[in-house]
Amino acid sequence: MPKRKGRPVLHAVTVLSLLAGSAYFTYELRKDEEAKVPAVQAVTDRPDLENSGKATGKQTWERLHNPTRSVLRGENGDILGTFTDGARTATLRGPSRTFTEPANTQSRVVTQDWVRLMPEAWHKGAEKEKWFKDWFKEYNGSEADDIFAIAFQYVQGAPVKKDDEGVPYAGDAVFGPFKADGVDRLEQNDFYDYLGINYTFRNGTTMVARKERYRALDCSGFMRMVWGYRARFPLMATNTDGDGLPRSADGMARSKVGVDVLKLSGPSPWYTRPQNIDVVQPGDLLFFKMDHRTGNHLDHVAMYLGVDTDGHRVFISSRKEVNGPTMGDKGGASRIDGNGFYAGLLRSAKRL
16 A cells, blocks of 8 residues: 555534534533633642732733743733643633533533644743744634544544545544453554554654554544644654654653653552642643553553533543543543542653
């Protein structure tokens, strides 16, 4: 099969038209939802200083630490965007949206956070550079699909969307086919398996799609689909071949890509849970240690969504129990606060 070069041009459709009428996902852009939005995720070193900006009558930039980052505040002191040194992920404030997945959970995330990928990694003073000014002008207030909107295009019941070459780039994904025992599911299902195409990475390595894994995404494959194939973050072919985001959860967690906002600590193989998770912000990758059979490897990755309407910090990931991408509750609620299954097994977090 010939090499696949680049990414096919996707049909230009709005988020509202993509998701209108779907029962699995409610996507709202309404002013009356703004009153229900939970507090903005901490962007200061002390949670009690959250949203402490003063009205100045103009936009202002502020430098903060832990991690080192720049915050753009509006005329009233409200946060318009957060940009972390060494990371391409930006969190912008925009119209309110509601993310739900009734098939698997009662949890609802009402948020004004729009997570986007900048063309370059942020650094001090980048707000003065042309590349950022051009990017910010295009995406500030934009309702084009962001990372969250893309992620929810793979949950249960999501409609199939095909590109101009007939390749299904979105739609309900499974975690993976059953193993021979008929109980457990096969892992290592990457984005090219879901797409059903052979894929040539930037370093020239071609990976062959496996027919039995068509439309399947394991936890790290889901992140690579959302951030890599769809949002165009560079991808490694494996954990060691090429450059960019590695293949596995453990590879991602230990990679030098992005910024470690919660560092892995404690003795292996189980390590320890971070004591304070206030620094995580929407879009961060979360890493968990769940299985004694994987040695000292971290074995699950998820993406942090924010605080739901019940006040819990929740995430989305691809999981065996639900058989695919979900923010659902089967096999343990998708929370990193409290004393639940996933909360107790959280080990580190990264901002791409």
